[in-house]
Amino acid sequence: MNMSAFWSGRRVLLTGHTGFKGAWLSLWLERLGAETWSLALPAATQPSLHALVARAPDQRAATLDIRDGAALAAFAREARPSVVLHLAAQALVRVSYADPAGTFATNVGGTVNLLTALRGAPELEAVVVATTDKVYANDEAGRPFVETDALGGHDPYSASKACCEIAVASLRDSLFVGGPRIATARAGNVIGGGDWSADRIVPDMVRAAARGDALELRSPDAVRPWQHVLEPLAGYLAFAEALATGRTAETALNFGPDPEAFARVRELVDAMRDGLGLAQGWRPQPGEHPREAGLLTLDSTRARDTLGWRPLLDFRSAAEWTARWYADWRAGADARALCLAQIAAYEALSREALSRQALSRDRTARP
Structure with missing residues (x-):
């Protein structure tokens, strides 16, 4: 996968830029030279990565709820995007139990509003809608999900994304x-x-370390396909470019880590404990908790075959990059500089991988 000149000067509509993934993607698009028009609700956390990495206020950024179809349509008409990257969502499982109606209204109704607003957009080439690995009907049999598997979802968040x-x-x-x-x-x-964010494992670790407390885990043995945030974002960028240039007609792709990165929640905590300064370790959280999947893994073969996308960071590297970011930020480093440095390092890994692939093809082609 190559971060090409495709994005330089391209008009991009990005939703959800104040969220965690959205803030990283907004910064990456800026680095690539895109003309980004962004919309989102105000950042939901304090601190906020969006606030920490943003440049001077951008007139092309709007505070907007995607459930407001009229306002969304007006912004889309002004943006005249070539590419749309839709990340805005209610993305927390536990919040979906507390507010199922709001979760469906945002994740389904908001997406319908966006696509309706884009109907007839004269310059539009491609739209990538970010969903989740939780869209699959999960029987927890242990087989990694492929794109043709049945959709489902027990909890409101998962079901809303399947819808x-x-x-x-x-x-x-x-x-x-x-x-x-x-x-x-x-x-x-x-x-x-x-x-x-609330109710996510790494932020919970960071908060527990700051308090000097032990981390309480709801499901320490739940298996998840852990990956660094830059991995799927690179996939979104590659997918959008391939769609816009006609190099793929795929309608859905998985972007998950290699199988060795499928790990239990407690294994992630153990891998990051020292780097985050979690001196007290972890303990099971008492009480009853809303149901969440115990086993969830993805098969990303199709993304590799169609886009040339593949994970560049193994489980340990992803954990190390994450822990180092927080440690450096707590020590006074600038968040924007930390993000840009990791994006640059990731791009370098991508170039190295491409060089190795080219060398391998050359050796194979020799008589």
């Missing part, structure tokens, strides 16, 4: 026939510096 997938497919096949390519991207559990 989002169905809505995207319906609108693509009915309202956008012969028009821009529209697809969904399903990523696993991401970790990385600058996440302060």
Whole structure:
């Protein structure tokens, strides 16, 4: 995968730029030279990675709720995007139990509003809608999910994202026939510096370390496809570029780590404990908890075959990059500089991987 000149000067509509993944992606698009028009609700956390990495206020950024179809349509008309990257969502499982109606309204209704607003957009080439690995009907049999597996979802968050997938497919096949390519991207559990969300494992570790407390884990033996945040974001960028240039007609792709990165929650805590300064370790959280999947893994073969995308950071490296970000930030380092340095390092890894692949092909082709 190559971060090409495709993005330089390209008009991009990014939703959800104040969230964790959105803030990283907004910064990466800036680095690539894109003309980004962003919309989102105000950042939900304090500190906020968006606030820490943003430049001077950008007139092309709007505070906007995607449930407001009229306001969304007006912003989309002004943006005139070539590419849309849709990350805005209610992304927390436990919040979805407390507010199922709001979760469905945002994740399904908001996506429908966005695609409706983009209908007839004259310059639009591609739309990538970020969903989740939790869209699959999970029997917890241990087999990594592939893109053709049945959709489902026990909890409201997972079900809302599965419904989002169905809505995207319906609108693509009915309202956008012969028009821009529209697809969904399903990523696993991401970790990385600058996440302060509630009820996520790394932010919970950071907060426990700051208090000097032991971390309480709801499901220490749950298996997740852990990956650094830059891995799926690189996939989204590669997918959008391939769609826009006609190099793929895929409508959904998984972006998950290699199988060795499938690890239990407690194994992630153990891998990051020293780097985050979690002196008290962890203990099981008492009480009853809403149901969450115990086993969840992805098969990303199709993304490798169609895009040339592949994970560049193994489990230990992803944990190390994440812990180092927080440690350096606590020591006074600038968050924007830390993010840009890790993006640059990731791009260097991508170039090295491409060079190795080219060398391998050359050796194979020799008589």
